[in-house]
Amino acid sequence: MSQPTIAIVGAGHAGVEAAFALAAAGAAVTLFSNEPGLPYFRPRLIAVAFGQAAPDAIAIKPEAAYAKAGITLRHEPATEVDVQARTVNGQVFDGLIVSPGSHPFVPPFKGERTRAHTLWTLADALAIREAALPGKAITVIGGGVLGLEAALRAAEAGLRVTVIESAPFLAGGVLGDCEATLRRALEAKGIALSVGVGVAEITAEGLTLADGRTIADDLLLCSTGARPNGPAAGTEGYLKTGGDLSLAPCVYAAGDPAEPPASRPTCSVRRAQLMGQLAAKNLLAELAGQPTQPWADPRLPLFMKVGDVEFHTLGDVRSPGLLEKCVEETPPFIRKTILRRGDQVVGLRWVGTRAGFADWEKQLA
């Protein structure tokens, strides 16, 4: 095939990575995007929302890079995607990459749900940016990694911040014995934490919690998880891929919706990029009649850092029955622990610093 035509559905981290890899190999790439402007680095949205990054400073690549690589960035939602026929919006391609990312999930709270902001797109970030003025009170529902980063950035922007988490732990429970250290650091930034109690109702003035307490706010952010998008606009669900990310002949998936069952739910830029690279490589191999490679799950750290508040975890930090041992502590804000299974080190939890993390990483089984 002289110059294969490839359509990519979704211009996020996976889609952009795949597009540049395919274009570099000589394919004619059309990148479908349902968001305006240039594809952007999604994690920077939190800084945009709280005025710490300019909206036009978060592009993954400058506009000229797409033209130079010969990639057509088409601002048109893929409303009809047929993976068997390899068509997008009625146009036939030699190959497809499906990388539509995720959308935020908001539980069916009672009350004034329309008051709740989500933070998943640039449009979401700009809406929050307009309302997030110093001195205002914000409630963040959800004490996961994204909710905590939003809380810290809101506090840095001069807002009064409360975090509500219905689970008995923050950050999805990955911090174990180190969580108390992180809580101290958050509280030292003026963030009020309410952990282990759910939301009963969103009211016009704030929230009522399940234990009857009320919280007043000016701004409400729901950071309560995400759901994968399906191939066509308005659809959702994980994609059923083969081990090499294939969906159909000459069609591959990448990014959040392509996560294998054992890794769900995971939203990760680096994983999306790696999947985008592999999807592109496998599509090119298939077009050339060569064998494809399987997706090999990478071991990546989970981390959050805003100013001097940070944590880093790696390896197995979730299995029950692991032995947690503190290897260093500098109260009140620094604590490092390792997790052992028998005499093997299988996980790391670092709060307040990253110093020494890389050395221990080498010892991980």
Ligand SMILES: Cc1cc2nc3c(=O)[nH]c(=O)nc-3n(C[C@H](O)[C@H](O)[C@H](O)COP(=O)(O)OP(=O)(O)OC[C@H]3O[C@@H](n4cnc5c(N)ncnc54)[C@H](O)[C@@H]3O)c2cc1C
């Ligand atoms: C606020 C925030 C902070 C985050 N912070 C981190 C972090 O610090 N570290 C980290 O690893 N991960 C972070 N994540 C998660 C990370 O951004 C995602 O896992 C990553 O973007 C997934 O990449 P993707 O390519 O699968 O999807 P995305 O980057 O979401 O891109 C998918 C794109 O496809 C578009 N699309 C969907 N359907 C269609 C269609 N039918 N037609 C055309 N376009 C379509 C979407 O609108 C979107 O633009 C964060 C996410 C958010 C929202």
